[in-house]
Amino acid sequence: MAVQSVESATTPVALGPAVALSCRECGERFGLGPIFACAVCFGPLEVAYELPAGDPEALRRRIESGPQNIWRYAPLLPVPADVADKPGLNPGFTKLVKADNLARELGVTGGLYVKDDSGNPTHSFKDRVVAIAVEAARAFGFTTLSCSSTGNLAGAVGAAAARAGFKSCVFIPHDLEAGKVVMAAVYGGDLVGIEGTYDDVNRFCSELIGDPLGEGWGFVNVNLRPYYGEGSKTLAYEICEQLGWRLPDQIVVPIASGSQLTKIDKGLKELIALGLVEDRPYKIFGAQAEGCSPVSRAFKDGQDVVRPVKPDTIAKSLAIGNPADGPYVLDIARRTGGAVEDVTDAEIVDAIRLLARTEGIFAETAGGVTVGVTRKLVESGVLDPSLTTVVLNTGDGLKTLDAVAAGPTVTIRPSLAAFRDAGLAAV
Numbered sequence: 001m002a003v004q005s006v007e008s009a010t011t012p013v014a015l016g017p018a019v020a021l022s023c024r025e026c027g028e029r030f031g032l033g034p035i036f037a038c039a040v041c042f043g044p045l046e047v048a049y050e051l052p053a054g055d056p057e058a059l060r061r062r063i064e065s066g067p068q069n070i071w072r073y074a075p076l077l078p079v080p081a082d083v084a085d086k087p088g089l090n091p092g093f094t095k096l097v098k099a100d101n102l103a104r105e106l107g108v109t110g111g112l113y114v115k116d117d118s119g120n121p122t123h124s125f126k127d128r129v130v131a132i133a134v135e136a137a138r139a140f141g142f143t144t145l146s147c148s149s150t151g152n153l154a155g156a157v158g159a160a161a162a163r164a165g166f167k168s169c170v171f172i173p174h175d176l177e178a179g180k181v182v183m184a185a186v187y188g189g190d191l192v193g194i195e196g197t198y199d200d201v202n203r204f205c206s207e208l209i210g211d212p213l214g215e216g217w218g219f220v221n222v223n224l225r226p227y228y229g230e231g232s233k234t235l236a237y238e239i240c241e242q243l244g245w246r247l248p249d250q251i252v253v254p255i256a257s258g259s260q261l262t263k264i265d266k267g268l269k270e271l272i273a274l275g276l277v278e279d280r281p282y283k284i285f286g287a288q289a290e291g292c293s294p295v296s297r298a299f300k301d302g303q304d305v306v307r308p309v310k311p312d313t314i315a316k317s318l319a320i321g322n323p324a325d326g327p328y329v330l331d332i333a334r335r336t337g338g339a340v341e342d343v344t345d346a347e348i349v350d351a352i353r354l355l356a357r358t359e360g361i362f363a364e365t366a367g368g369v370t371v372g373v374t375r376k377l378v379e380s381g382v383l384d385p386s387l388t389t390v391v392l393n394t395g396d397g398l399k400t401l402d403a404v405a406a407g408p409t410v411t412i413r414p415s416l417a418a419f420r421d422a423g424l425a426a427v
Contacts (some may be wrong), residue, residue, distance in 0.1 A: 013139040018078035021226050024328070032078075034140050034223040035264045044324065046266075051176070058243065062239075063269045070128055070234040076270060077234070078227050079135040086133065091127035092234055094119040096242040096390070101358035102371070107377050110249065115239055116361055122183065123396035124317075124364070125260070126156035126223075129231035133220035135159050136227035142218030148202040149171060149221075150256065150317045151180030152364075154394050157186035157220055158187035163194050169217070171201050176383030178314060179399040180395055181337040181415045188406060198313060199322050208392040209412035225259075232260040232262055235269030239390055240277050247272075247282050252374045254366045254394055256287045256318045265332045285383065286329050286340035287373035289313035290367075295326045299340035304332070314345045314403050315365040317395060339382050343372035351375065352404050354398060362397035370394075 013032050025043025035411035036045055048199050052059055052075050059075070066072030070092030071084040093390040095116045103112035113269045116413045117125035129155070137145055145161040147153050147167045154170040161168035166385070168189030171182070173196060185191045202222070208214040209223050220228045223369060240247060247268060253261040265284055274277045290314030298306045302329055306326030323329070325424045333340050343351070351372035356362050363371065377383035397404070 002355035011040060011259050014080055015139055015227070016074060016076040016080060016083075016336055017049045017051050018047045018074065018227075019050050020038075020048045020070060021045040027147070031199065032139075034136070034142075034218065035089050036223055036225045049076075049078075051076060051270065051274060053071055053274075055369070059274060059275055061123070063241070069230070070131060070238075073234055073237050076237070076274075077132060078230055079132060080139075080319070083135055086135075086138075087164055088131055089121040089127055089160055091120040091131055095360060096239060097361065098266060099359050099391075102374065105358055106375050106383045106385070108389055110384070110386040112389045113239075113243075113248070113341060113388075114355070114359060114393055115360060115390055116233060116393045117235070118361070118367075118393060122155045122159045124152035124156065125232070125235065125392075125394040126152045128234050129153075129161045130156040130220055130416060133224040133228040134164050134166070135220035136224045137166065137220075138164075139399040140224075142167060142216055143167060144217045146205070146214075146217045147219065147220045147222075148172075148198065149184070149207040150198050150397065151176045151184065152317055152318060153221065154184035154191065155180065155187075158184050158189045158191070158206055161189055162187045171205055173201055173316075175401060177400050179401060180316075185400065194230070197306070198320050211379040214233040221257075229259045229263050232263035233267030235260070235392070236264045237271065240268070240271055241386070245275045245277055247280060248390045249281075250283045250285065250338070250383060252287055252370050252377070252389065252391045254284045254318055254370050254392060255288050255323065255326075255329060256320045256366075258286070258295060258323045258329040260394075261286055262325050262328045262394075264333060267338070281337070283336045283338040284332050284339040285373070285377060287335055287370045289315040289318055289342065289345045289369050290342045291315070292319045292321060293342035294321065295323055295329050296340045296342040298326065298331055303329060313365075314426065315346075315348055315369050316367045316400075317364065318369060339377065341373045341376055341382070343369060345371040347376070349404055355393070356397070361393060362394045364395035364397050364400040365403050367393035367397070368403070369387075 023038035174193035292311035352368035
């Protein structure tokens with residue numbers, strides 16, 4: 001993996017309350033810049049802040065008076081203060097659906113909610129993280145927006161680049177779902193299929209950063225990764241605000257790289273530190289597909305090391321065999337009293353149908369993973385059904401139609417007699 005020089009990253013930039021990049025391993029600090037690994041210990045970097053202190057109620061009112069998207073939380077994000085005035089897709093503030101029908105099916109009595117991020121502009125949570133990365137790309141003077149992707153990110157980058165005036169070139173495994181490929185290509189940027197897995201694609205992009213061929217390119221999930229990841233915090237902010245500025249008791253989060261889960265935890269801790277929510281325990285559960293479950297395996301085996309696997313699952317958006325944030329996910333699941341579980345492809349399909357049948361929400365395969373894992377955790381007694389639980393649906397099922405391909409219940413002639421003969425009439 002290429003590491004851009006710290007010296008090249010020390011030009012002062014204005015990214016709101018962000019003051020530095022901090023190593024998650026050794027704590028070494030660096031200036032804000034397009035760097036993603038510590039020059040001392042090679043650990044991953046994340047954004048460090050000086051968050052607004054003072055009256056929590058005043059901050060709460062300021063947030064509530066903001067736009068109906070993630071920029072209402074601009075005071076807590078690495079973005080300029082005038083970010084809402086810039087051309088962007090303005091994702092976020094998606095529905096938190098009270099899922100009473102699903103709760104009855106699963107036996108959850110304490111309140112079950114689905115945070116449905118299929119309502120974002122490109123129908124996945126990736127619009128959140130890309131929106132933050134775009135602002136970093138502007139600040140650092142990049143001209144091309146790029147990424148390695150399992151599909152949803154490719155579409156989000158293509159759309160955001162088109163709206164914000166960047167060129168775009170995104171890299172995907174060659175065998176992604178057709179719906180995601182079409183959506184990534186339609187925005188007019190370059191789309192490059194790589195013969196290999198997502199891990200192969202990501203390695204290629206890391207090499208490209210260190211080559212003159214990648215000059216001027218901002219890879220949202222590689223050299224802009226510290227900023228990109230912060231977009232996932234907005235899921236935590238929104239869930240708490242939509243619950244009436246209250247922490248959920250339990251959250252079930254799908255795991256690909258694991259970044260989303262770790263940043264949701266970071267967001268919850270920030271809200272507690274700012275006094276915006278009551279400080280009380282919460283549990284975070286991770287969800288993987290059995291065909292790509294390195295974090296789940298490590299959790300069940302009591303290991304701290306996540307051993308890479310070769311993915312083989314219909315949940316391609318989660319098919320990252322070497323998850324960068326896997327060890328941090330293990331720490332959070334154990335610290336909060338949560339767990340990491342996995343489900344088979346058949347269980348994923350069943351869960352997609354269950355969510356659609358009970359709540360009218362058509363989830364992509366990753367959403368099937370979270371619902372399937374939630375059902376499994378309730379049945380095993382690991383997830384407490386008497387507590388308030390939030391399940392994430394991170395994408396739209398229209399992107400993964402093949403997983404649940406089905407035809408009409410019956411095909412008939414256009415006549416009442418044919419309808420009666422089909423046995424579907426009320427009487």
